Amino acid sequence: MPFAYYARLSPARQRIYRQSDAIVSLDLPPGAAVGPRVAHIRAGLARDDRAAVQTASQALIDALVAGYRVPRIRVRVLAKRPADDSGELHGLYEPDEGATPARISVWMRTAARRDVVAFKTFLRTLIHELCHHLDYELYKLPETFHTEGFYKRESTLVAALLREEAAAADPQGRLL
Numbered sequence: 001m002p003f004a005y006y007a008r009l010s011p012a013r014q015r016i017y018r019q020s021d022a023i024v025s026l027d028l029p030p031g032a033a034v035g036p037r038v039a040h041i042r043a044g045l046a047r048d049d050r051a052a053v054q055t056a057s058q059a060l061i062d063a064l065v066a067g068y069r070v071p072r073i074r075v076r077v078l079a080k081r082p083a084d085d086s087g088e089l090h091g092l093y094e095p096d097e098g099a100t101p102a103r104i105s106v107w108m109r110t111a112a113r114r115d116v117v118a119f120k121t122f123l124r125t126l127i128h129e130l131c132h133h134l135d136y137e138l139y140k141l142p143e144t145f146h147t148e149g150f151y152k153r154e155s156t157l158v159a160a161l162l163r164e165e166a167a168a169a170d171p172q173g174r175l176l
């Protein structure tokens with residue numbers, strides 16, 4: 001059952017939508033050491049340390065794009081979302097342009113709420129933007145749509161990353 005906007009798409013775009021919708025899970029690339037990187041994002045957010053979150057987010061995305069064998073992405077973690085920007089999302093994906101690599105921007109705070117965004121929201125936002133990149137670079141779709149399949153890929157990858165994070169810590173939650 002596609003989302004309502006499907007009906008307004010051209011037949012060619014509906015075909016892309018259906019391709020996207022048909023891919024319903026996304027596994028971690030084999031051998032990617034991602035658990036500690038996820039843990040570093042959590043720790044950086046807890047300390048409200050933008051530079052640490054930026055470094056850990058870039059490291060996580062670097063490991064994932066290397067594992068999927070797709071072009072790299074520059075990750076930018078910004079302190080606060082611009083106030084004139086509307087909507088609930090906390091991130092932005094900009095595809096590559098010529099020599100400029102693709103870029104993900106993620107905000108640590110929303111304009112409305114000054115609090116640091118919750119760790120799982122932050123991780124989900126980062127992976128959401130990565131999924132746009134994978135639509136173009138891994139699945140070779142000409143366009144990237146928010147489909148049910150898209151959100152399922154996002155969810156399965158986030159869940160796998162959280163499992164890896166848990167496996168990278170000892171029973172007291174300390175990072176190994």
Ligand SMILES: [Zn+2]
Pocket residue numbers: 128132146
């Ligand atoms: Zn999106």
